[in-house]
Amino acid sequence: xxxxxxxxxxxxxxxxxxxxxxxxxxxxxxxxxxxxxxxxxxxxxxxxxxxxxxxxxxxxxxxxxxxxxxxxxxxxxxxxxxxxxxxxxxxxxxxxxxxxxxxxxxxxxxxxxxxxxxxxxxxxxxxxxxxxxxxxxxxxxxxxxxxxxxxxxxxxxxxxxxxxxxxx
Amino acid sequence: xxxxxxxxxxxxxxxxxxxxxxxxxxxxxxxxxxxxxxxxxxxxxxxxxxxxxxxxxxxxxxxxxxxxxxxxxxxxxxxxxxxxxxxxxxxxxxxxxxxxxxxxxxxxxxxxxxxxxxxxxxxxxxxxxxxxxxxxxxxxxxxxxxxxxxxxxxxxxxxxxxxxxxxxxxxxxxxxxxxxxxxxxxxxxxxxxxxxxxxxxxxxxxxxxxxxxxxxxxxxxxxxxxxxxxxxxxxxxxxxxxxxxxxxxxxxxxxxxxxxxxxxxxxxxxxxx
Numbered sequence: 251x252x253x254x255x256x257x258x259x260x261x262x263x264x265x266x267x268x269x270x271x272x273x274x275x276x277x278x279x280x281x282x283x284x285x286x287x288x289x290x291x292x293x294x295x296x297x298x299x300x301x302x303x304x305x306x307x308x309x310x311x312x313x314x315x316x317x318x319x320x321x322x323x324x325x326x327x328x329x330x331x332x333x334x335x336x337x338x339x340x341x342x343x344x345x346x347x348x349x350x351x352x353x354x355x356x357x358x359x360x361x362x363x364x365x366x367x368x369x370x371x372x373x374x375x376x377x378x379x380x381x382x383x384x385x386x387x388x389x390x391x392x393x394x395x396x397x398x399x400x401x402x403x404x405x406x407x408x409x410x411x412x413x414x415x416x417x418x
Numbered sequence: 419x420x421x422x423x424x425x426x427x428x429x430x431x432x433x434x435x436x437x438x439x440x441x442x443x444x445x446x447x448x449x450x451x452x453x454x455x456x457x458x459x460x461x462x463x464x465x466x467x468x469x470x471x472x473x474x475x476x477x478x479x480x481x482x483x484x485x486x487x488x489x490x491x492x493x494x495x496x497x498x499x500x501x502x503x504x505x506x507x508x509x510x511x512x513x514x515x516x517x518x519x520x521x522x523x524x525x526x527x528x529x530x531x532x533x534x535x536x537x538x539x540x541x542x543x544x545x546x547x548x549x550x551x552x553x554x555x556x557x558x559x560x561x562x563x564x565x566x567x568x569x570x571x572x573x574x575x576x577x578x579x580x581x582x583x584x585x586x587x588x589x590x591x592x593x594x595x596x597x598x599x600x601x602x603x604x605x606x607x608x609x610x611x612x613x614x615x616x617x618x619x620x621x622x623x624x625x626x627x628x629x630x631x632x633x634x635x636x637x638x639x640x641x642x643x644x645x646x647x648x649x650x651x652x653x654x655x656x657x658x659x660x661x662x663x664x665x666x667x668x669x670x671x672x673x674x675x676x677x678x679x680x681x682x683x684x685x686x687x688x689x690x691x
Binding site: 366370375 | 422430431568570
């Protein structure tokens with residue numbers, strides 16, 4: 251049986267999963283970044299900070315990684331628990347979330363130069379904690395597949411059983 | 419109940435809660451002014467200990483936050499253009515949470531470690547130096563490390579000022595078989611080098627040979643006036659009287675291992691012993 255068959259999934263659940271991902275990884279971050287840009291724009295002399303933080307570049311990464319994550323999150327929600335397809339999309343989205351966190355959080359390092367004063371803050375520990383949570387998210391989909399596998403195979407009927415190697 | 423899945427979900431929630439709690443506990447004390455730094459007006463003046471310049475900066479840091487400030491370090495670097503003269507950092511100290519910490523941040527510059535050419539600039543020459551000062555520390559259980567660096571130009575006053583060898587005021591004295599040439603010198607010294615020993619090695623030369631030498635060694639005071647005594651054979655003196663020529667006075671002045679060289683013409687025409 252093809253576990254990636256579109257006949258196996260639920261579009262409704264896919265849309266919900268996709269919408270949640272879009273809000274988490276595109277809408278809210280873009281809103282925050284836009285507000286930050288506006289706030290900096292109204293502070294006199296903060297244009298240097300805005301330029302060095304390069305918030306436009308961060309927005310670009312939010313979109314470049316957020317859009318594929320939203321699309322893949324649809325398939326993660328679309329396929330049922332216990333299927334390999336849900337596991338594959340779940341782990342792929344988790345991997346993209348790790349990359350998203352790294353890029354959006356600027357690799358855990360911000361350095362600013364204001365005239366004769368340089369300011370640098372390294373928060374790699376926080377970034378790694380966020381990535382740990384994302385990795386746990388990926389592990390969750392592995393555990394979920396293993397946990398629901400038998401039930402799901404039983405629910406789709408005997409034809410879904412994977413034939414043993416060498417079997418006719 | 420699928421306990422494994424629940425466990426992973428709870429772990430994820432726990433990680434986010436830990437992150438949120440650490441951020442809140444880090445930012446709130448900073449935002450509400452619970453971490454304050456005060457530097458007493460007195461203090462920070464450099465003291466001299468042998469060849470070392472020691473600058474102790476007393477700092478009171480009140481840390482009413484939840485986390486220690488870890489490894490607080492002050493760094494500084496002095497450079498003359500691209501040439502780094504010295505680069506030092508204070509020993510890292512922790513600022514314990516929940517109390518006022520009295521810290522003495524010490525910076526030590528050991529002039530023995532400065533290369534001779536660089537030392538010469540510091541001792542004898544006025545120059546514009548690049549001073550870079552940085553403060554760095556960790557916070558939030560070490561998850562955050564921040565640093566602030568400033569750079570500025572400073573005018574360096576030499577340790578030896580108004581150094582003059584007054585060849586124009588040279589006196590010639592007959593001492594029987596020879597003639598002594600007395601050349602006055604003058605310089606002023608900063609506090610840092612007073613009490614040290616300076617040595618002056620000098621020679622008078624004509625176009626072909628050395629005609630007299632002088633050597634002085636003494637303890638440096640605030641104002642230093644003296645005379646270099648060159649001993650010249652009578653025959654050389656008489657030769658110069660009959661064939662006047664300009665001599666060259668070359669002097670090497672050595673202080674703290676740094677040597678500067680001065681050359682001046684000495685016109686012997688018309689002088690009388």
